[in-house]
Amino acid sequence: MDDVLIVITLLLVAASATAAVAVRDPVRQALVLSLLGLTLAALFTVLQAPDVALSQLAVGTALTPLLLTLAVRKVHRRPHTRDDGRGGETTGSTGTTGNAAAEERGE
Amino acid sequence: MSRRLRMWVLALGLAGLAGLLGAACFDLPDFGGDEHPYGDRAVRAALSHHTANVVSSVNFDLRAFDTLGEESILFGAVLGTVVLLRQTRDERHVEPAPARVSPPVRRYALYALPVTLVVGLYVVAHGQLSPGGGFQGGVVAATALHLLYIAVDYRALRRIRPVGRYEVADAAGEAAFVLLGAAAMLGGSAFLANSLLPYGEFNTLASGGTVPLLNAAIGMEVASAVVVLLARFLDQAVEIEESPKPPDNPDEPGVNAP
Amino acid sequence: MMHVLPYLVAAWVFLVGCYGLATSRNLIHAVGCLAVCQSATYVLLLAVGYRDGGTAPVFSDLEPGSRPVVDPVVQALALTDVVVGATVTALLLALVVQVAKRHGTVDPDELSELRG
Numbered sequence: 380m381d382d383v384l385i386v387i388t389l390l391l392v393a394a395s396a397t398a399a400v401a402v403r404d405p406v407r408q409a410l411v412l413s414l415l416g417l418t419l420a421a422l423f424t425v426l427q428a429p430d431v432a433l434s435q436l437a438v439g440t441a442l443t444p445l446l447l448t449l450a451v452r453k454v455h456r457r458p459h460t461r462d463d464g465r466g467g468e469t470t471g472s473t474g475t476t477g478n479a480a481a482e483e484r485g486e
Numbered sequence: 487m488s489r490r491l492r493m494w495v496l497a498l499g500l501a502g503l504a505g506l507l508g509a510a511c512f513d514l515p516d517f518g519g520d521e522h523p524y525g526d527r528a529v530r531a532a533l534s535h536h537t538a539n540v541v542s543s544v545n546f547d548l549r550a551f552d553t554l555g556e557e558s559i560l561f562g563a564v565l566g567t568v569v570l571l572r573q574t575r576d577e578r579h580v581e582p583a584p585a586r587v588s589p590p591v592r593r594y595a596l597y598a599l600p601v602t603l604v605v606g607l608y609v610v611a612h613g614q615l616s617p618g619g620g621f622q623g624g625v626v627a628a629t630a631l632h633l634l635y636i637a638v639d640y641r642a643l644r645r646i647r648p649v650g651r652y653e654v655a656d657a658a659g660e661a662a663f664v665l666l667g668a669a670a671m672l673g674g675s676a677f678l679a680n681s682l683l684p685y686g687e688f689n690t691l692a693s694g695g696t697v698p699l700l701n702a703a704i705g706m707e708v709a710s711a712v713v714v715l716l717a718r719f720l721d722q723a724v725e726i727e728e729s730p731k732p733p734d735n736p737d738e739p740g741v742n743a744p
Numbered sequence: 745m746m747h748v749l750p751y752l753v754a755a756w757v758f759l760v761g762c763y764g765l766a767t768s769r770n771l772i773h774a775v776g777c778l779a780v781c782q783s784a785t786y787v788l789l790l791a792v793g794y795r796d797g798g799t800a801p802v803f804s805d806l807e808p809g810s811r812p813v814v815d816p817v818v819q820a821l822a823l824t825d826v827v828v829g830a831t832v833t834a835l836l837l838a839l840v841v842q843v844a845k846r847h848g849t850v851d852p853d854e855l856s857e858l859r860g
Contacts (some may be wrong), residue, residue, distance in 0.1 A: 381797075382746055387752045392787065396757040396780050399763030405772040412776055423822075426790045426802045427814045429617035430541045431834040433609070435786070442712065442830050443779055446538035449719040450772050450837040454844040456727065461845055489853075496766045504759055511751035518747065518796035525793060525815030529801060532816070533808050540801035540813070544820035556824040570838040615804045621827045689804050708827060715834045719852040721840060 381425070388422040405451045409444040416440035487556075529553060536685040537694035542613045546700040550678040553700075554663060561660045563632060564711045568653070571718040577726050585639040595637030602630035610705035614694040620701045624708030640724050649717045652710040659707025666699055750791035758784035771840045771850040775833060782829045786822045793818035 395415040402408045416439025423432035501544035515521060532543035545553050573579065606627030622722030635643040667678035675681040678700075761781030768774040792813030799806065801816035844850050847858055 386746070387747065388763065389750055389787075393782075395509070396783065397760050399780050400760050400777055400821060403769070403773060405770055405776065407763050408773055408776045409661045415780070415783065419786065422787065426794050428790050428793050428819045428822070429802070430539070430619065430622070430818055431822045433618055433622040433788065434625070434823050436812075437622055437629065438826050438830045439779075439783070441629050442625060442716075443833055445716070445831075446719055446834050447772060447776055448838055449716075450775075450841055452723040453841050454772065454850055457725065461839055466838045475785065485796060496763070500763060503762070503801055504755070507755035507758070508752070511748050511755060513752055514792065516747035517750050518794050520812075522793065522795060522815040524817045525795075525801070525813070528816050529808075529813060532801075535801065538804040540800060540803070541819045541823060544816050545824065548822065549817075551820075554825060555808060556828050559828050560831045562834040563828075566835045567831075567838040569837075570842050595791065601796035605751065617802055621823060625827065625830075704806075709836055711831060718838070721833070728845070743805075 384425045388425050391418040392422050392459075406448060409447040409451075412447070413440045415435060416443070434436040521591055533688075535680055535695060535697075536688045537697050538615045539613065539617065539619070540690045541617070542619050542697055542701060543694065545619065546614075546697045547680045547695070550667070550700060552682075553704070554667065554678065557660060557663060557704060560695060560707065560711055564656060564714055567715055567718055571722050572719075573726050577728055580725055580727055581617075581726050582640045584641065587637065587639070590623040592637045595633045599630055599633040599637065602633065603627055604660060606630055608711070610702065610709075611691065611698075613701040613705075614697045615689060615691070620706075622706030624705045625712055627705075628712035628716070631713060636719070642744070643720075647713060647736065649714060652713045652717070655710040656707055659703045659710065662703035662706070663700060666696055666703065670696070695739065750787065750794075751857055754784045754788035754791060757781075757787060769851050769853065771843060771852060772837065774852070775836045775840060779829070782825070786826065789818040789822045789825075844853070 392415070395418050399408055399411040399415050402411050414434055419439055420432045420436040423435055424428075427455060506648075528544050528548055531548055532540040532723050535543060535547055537543035537547065606623045606625075606629075608622050608623070609618035609626060610623030613623065631647060632643065632648060666682070670679045670682050671677050673682055680695040680697065683695045685695050692698070759821040760779050761784060764777035764780065764826045765774055768777055773788055791807075795812055795814045798814040801819070806813075840850060843855065847855060849855060849858075
């Protein structure tokens with residue numbers, strides 16, 4: 380029984396890690412990374428490491444994806460990105476409302 | 487190097503690494519084996535120091551010096567981030583507008599905030615007894631504060647989060663760890679040795695000698711480190727933007743370090 | 745197979761992360777790939793410390809000696825690494841934000857052209 384659980388969670392970890400690399404858009408990657416964090420937490424629990432699972436749950440599913448999304452928002456929010464015609468649009472839409480993650484979907 | 491050539495070099499390197507790693511995997515002790523000499527000794531040492539959670543005992547007692555190193559990396563990384571993400575002269579501060587949050591989200595976040603905060607503090611306080619400790623609880627407590635950003639808006643979060651004080655708390659956590667280690671030396675034993683306090687009764691909050699104290703120091707440092715990190719990134723993402731008059735030469739004086 | 749599968753998964757995750765790191769066209773994506781590489785080390789560490797039929801090394805509700813426990817030393821290593829790894833990720837992202845500010849791009853290829 381233990382072995383079955385370990386194999387399942389290991390394969391889930393391998394699959395989500397592959398997906399996290401294959402997804403090229405950083406915002407989507409942040410979401411997949413948080414999924415990877417969840418599967419890793421499950422694996423660590425099955426491997427009898429609750430301390431590490433807790434740590435991974437807090438950091439891997441919440442903190443790292445959040446930092447990545449914030450960095451993406453900052454990088455894309457610059458008033459003049461490059462001369463590819465998107466600059467004006469970006470300047471117009473820098474509505475500094477509260478929620479950072481929600482606004483980044485378009486990119 | 488052309489892109490094509492680079493891909494070939496990469497493929498060669500990855501194939502070589504894969505071969506070596508694969509061969510190493512088959513030479514490692516079998517997964518699930520019964521031979522764990524260090525683990526067995528760590529368990530014995532932790533029990534003799536009356537610490538129920540052996541992982542905390544390893545972190546804050548048996549290998550506390552190693553944790554000091556980890557903590558210093560954390561401290562240095564936070565310091566570097568603070569320096570890199572400060573507001574520079576060619577940037578201006580934009581006051582964030584109040585945001586409209588839908589009532590269910592607001593209700594959920596406002597209920598979840600105190601619960602999450604208490605869970606985080608509980609996890610820190612019971613580090614020597616049950617799974618958890620300063621590292622995990624610190625992150626949980628710090629992220630709990632940011633539920634206020636989801637519930638209300640950025641200005642509300644900023645009000646309960648004086649970043650300067652959290653920076654001081656970060657340094658204080660690091661200092662407390664070093665001072666507790668030095669105090670053990672004054673007591674006549676080695677740096678960071680668990681000899682300062684009585685080991686207490688097994689499986690109570692006050693057990694484990696200095697383990698709960700070092701654990702609390704780490705909890706404080708990690709919590710304030712995460713708050714400071716997120717504050718710097720949120721400031722950059724929400725508040726700070728470049729001046730509207732972009733300088734024509736992209737080479738800013740003195741900042742274009744190689 | 746079971747006796748090497750966890751190690752092979754760790755190796756696979758590491759290699760995939762390396763591949764992503766080397767082929768990434770966006771520095772933020774590259775930092776994410778580095779996080780994947782880091783997670784490979786956690787899998788390897790915990791796999792080395794696992795013991796069949798073992799339980800977590802926490803004795804608050806367990807009579808010492810009544811059951812085998814898994815290796816706590818590797819768990820302590822992985823645990824601190826998880827948190828410290830996140831702060832290092834933050835530092836790298838701060839560097840990426842600086843690069844974007846100074847050069848207006850986060851594509852490593854364009855950056856090397858700028859420098860040349």
